[in-house]
Amino acid sequence: MEWAFGLVVLVSVAVALAAGARRLGLGEPFVLTVAGVVASYLPFVPEFDIEPELVLLGLLPPLLYTTAIRTSLIDFRPKKVSITLLSVGLVLFTAFAVGGVVYWLLPVSFSAAVAIGAIVAPPDAVAATAVARRVGMPRRIVTLLEGESLFNDATALVTLRTAVAAMAGSITLWQAGADFLGAAGGGALIGVVAAMILAFLRRRISDPVLDTSVSLLAPWIAYLPAEAVHASGVIAVVTCGLILGHGAPQWQSAASRIAEHTNWRTIQFLLESAVFLLIGLQVRHLVEAAWHSGLPHSTLLLTCVAVLATVIVVRPIWVFPATYAAWHIEGKRQGKPKPHWTGPAVVGWAGMRGVVTLAAALLLPSDTPELAILQLLAVVVVGGTLLLQGLSLPALVRVLRLRGPSQAEDLLQEANLLQQATSAGLEALEANIAPETPPDVVDALRNRVLLRAQSAWELLGRSESQRVTPSGEYRRLRLAMLAAERDTVLRIRDAGQIDQEVLQAVMATLDIEESTIDRIAEADDDDGLPLSVPLPAGACEHLREAPCVRTPDTPDACGECLDEGLVWVHLRMCLTCGHVACCDSSPGNHATNHFHSTAHPVMRSVEPGESWRWCYLDELLG
Numbered sequence: 001m002e003w004a005f006g007l008v009v010l011v012s013v014a015v016a017l018a019a020g021a022r023r024l025g026l027g028e029p030f031v032l033t034v035a036g037v038v039a040s041y042l043p044f045v046p047e048f049d050i051e052p053e054l055v056l057l058g059l060l061p062p063l064l065y066t067t068a069i070r071t072s073l074i075d076f077r078p079k080k081v082s083i084t085l086l087s088v089g090l091v092l093f094t095a096f097a098v099g100g101v102v103y104w105l106l107p108v109s110f111s112a113a114v115a116i117g118a119i120v121a122p123p124d125a126v127a128a129t130a131v132a133r134r135v136g137m138p139r140r141i142v143t144l145l146e147g148e149s150l151f152n153d154a155t156a157l158v159t160l161r162t163a164v165a166a167m168a169g170s171i172t173l174w175q176a177g178a179d180f181l182g183a184a185g186g187g188a189l190i191g192v193v194a195a196m197i198l199a200f201l202r203r204r205i206s207d208p209v210l211d212t213s214v215s216l217l218a219p220w221i222a223y224l225p226a227e228a229v230h231a232s233g234v235i236a237v238v239t240c241g242l243i244l245g246h247g248a249p250q251w252q253s254a255a256s257r258i259a260e261h262t263n264w265r266t267i268q269f270l271l272e273s274a275v276f277l278l279i280g281l282q283v284r285h286l287v288e289a290a291w292h293s294g295l296p297h298s299t300l301l302l303t304c305v306a307v308l309a310t311v312i313v314v315r316p317i318w319v320f321p322a323t324y325a326a327w328h329i330e331g332k333r334q335g336k337p338k339p340h341w342t343g344p345a346v347v348g349w350a351g352m353r354g355v356v357t358l359a360a361a362l363l364l365p366s367d368t369p370e371l372a373i374l375q376l377l378a379v380v381v382v383g384g385t386l387l388l389q390g391l392s393l394p395a396l397v398r399v400l401r402l403r404g405p406s407q408a409e410d411l412l413q414e415a416n417l418l419q420q421a422t423s424a425g426l427e428a429l430e431a432n433i434a435p436e437t438p439p440d441v442v443d444a445l446r447n448r449v450l451l452r453a454q455s456a457w458e459l460l461g462r463s464e465s466q467r468v469t470p471s472g473e474y475r476r477l478r479l480a481m482l483a484a485e486r487d488t489v490l491r492i493r494d495a496g497q498i499d500q501e502v503l504q505a506v507m508a509t510l511d512i513e514e515s516t517i518d519r520i521a522e523a524d525d526d527d528g529l530p531l532s533v534p535l536p537a538g539a540c541e542h543l544r545e546a547p548c549v550r551t552p553d554t555p556d557a558c559g560e561c562l563d564e565g566l567v568w569v570h571l572r573m574c575l576t577c578g579h580v581a582c583c584d585s586s587p588g589n590h591a592t593n594h595f596h597s598t599a600h601p602v603m604r605s606v607e608p609g610e611s612w613r614w615c616y617l618d619e620l621l622g
Helices: 002-024 028-042 051-068 071-105 110-120 125-135 139-168 174-201 208-228 234-253 254-281 282-291 297-331 342-347 355-361 370-401 409-430 440-459 468-495 502-527 539-547 561-562 590-598
Strands: 571-574 581-582 602-605 613-615
Touching: 002 028, 002 254, 028 254, 028 282, 028 370, 051 139, 051 208, 051 234, 051 254, 051 297, 051 355, 071 110, 071 139, 071 234, 071 297, 071 370, 071 409, 110 139, 110 355, 110 370, 139 174, 139 234, 139 342, 139 355, 174 208, 174 234, 208 234, 208 254, 234 254, 254 282, 254 355, 254 370, 282 297, 297 342, 297 370, 342 370, 355 370, 409 440, 468 502, 539 613, 561 581, 571 590, 581 590, 590 602
Parallel strands: none
Antiparallel strands: 571 581, 571 602, 602 613
16 A cells, blocks of 8 residues: 555656646756655655666656657658667767776776666657757757667667676677677567567457557567567567557557557656656665765765766767768768758757666666666766756757747648648549439538638638638637537436436547547647738848749649659749749758759748748748
8 A cells, every 4th residue: 555655646746747847848857857856855755766677667668669659750761870870879989988987987897887888878768859849949850869769778778788798707799799789680570570460450450449458568569578588678669669650540540549649648748757756766865875885975976077077078079970971871862951060069969868877777786896886877967967958958959049840831731731631532522422422411521621621721821910710710619519519418417318328429429529629729729820921120131022923834843853753742932043842841852952052042832822932041931
């Protein structure tokens, strides 16, 4: 009973603190960690001893899986070289750099020094993406950080396992390399097999409850077999999650996907909040153990500062050359512009550590020399990076003037994609009309999909004076109707005039429709940018001087995409030379490439119903 009460209190406090941090606009990992440190010194708070198996088996697989299923394989592929250089090369570079510092300052073997280096090497996806969501980093940077964090844990844990084996006996460089490659390759193979088995099952499951149950088991179905054969369970989970997330639209029903998305978001929030609070609760115990270890206090403090400084410094030292090396390998031949230095600067500073570092520190053998000090170093790195980098990263993003995703651009792409989907749906409707199909049914279906597409365009095209759109009025009135309908159903329920099964079926029908309207209304409630934005006096002379017309012979295709065999998504026209190319949502990024090659500042949309213009120099919509 005591442990159950403690668990309830831990989760409740973590959720309350995370909610408060969100309302105040503060970083959740930092707030939770600091709260844990403060709580660890309160006399009525018991000491929490975290078993490494709890973290590695109970927390790490679901946290990795929920990130993997939301990661786009399409976005991952163009950055595979960059992600590999960060998730493998940077982890090894950091491990040996920290290992050298620790070996120089502490009376430990080189294997033990490399072990603590591997422990503090991998940045945490939770901490980085939490800051990224709050400050609005560019998507390319967020994708890179997420991709790095998915695989760097595996590199660190395999390196740690090899170092621990070296601590116990002799091991050659070839044996270490073979162990590393075997663990990585075996984990990837098991992840693929687990994904194939789960995909086979999910194709044959239509019940959302059963499908969600299978989804909740997926991380361990991949992780446990990999660990049983001494392969990387982390890589197995990530590989399995990437494949299942990519294939979900073909393998799952819509109801199953919605249920899975909601459940995993809830699990992720609870686990992330609890983990960072637990990190803070460990601080007092580890500090006291290290302080009374017999090592001179000056050496202890110097080692903590030196290791933290090394972890922070070696990351940008690696990131800058790795970024430009990756561009020469994969970006240059794709016609992508050379990365600006601000991107690597942000990536180099986004090195917050978290749950994997804490869990890995607990994996050191109990007979490791200076064990308490090594574990304290891990906590210092976690707390120091969350404090120094986590708090200063938003300011760095603002100083470097890096902008997150444009709301207007997102809405334009959403409207354009909905328009294409609507056109395909209408074509399918016309092709499947049977002679006996009632005309009213056809009209109702046609009006329903047209209303969905029109609502997106209305949201984009509204002006400051046009606060009400036809679709907005439809949602307002329909929500009022649904409220009245639900009140009637509940009144009948309270009178005991209906069976519970019938009641639940009717309530589910009303809930599904209301949830759909709520999701659409979320975008309508935002102060989205209209298609034509009035510019203040003196703002962006490029937009003011550029013409607003479309030439009569404007092509309806991207010439570069046709030459390269690609499929464009959204067409833009240069208002200086009339060149038409595709936007950054397309694989070729030809509109942006045209700007970099010509320096022509303004392009406009040539899609039907759109009149917006974009200045590349000032990054303004008009």
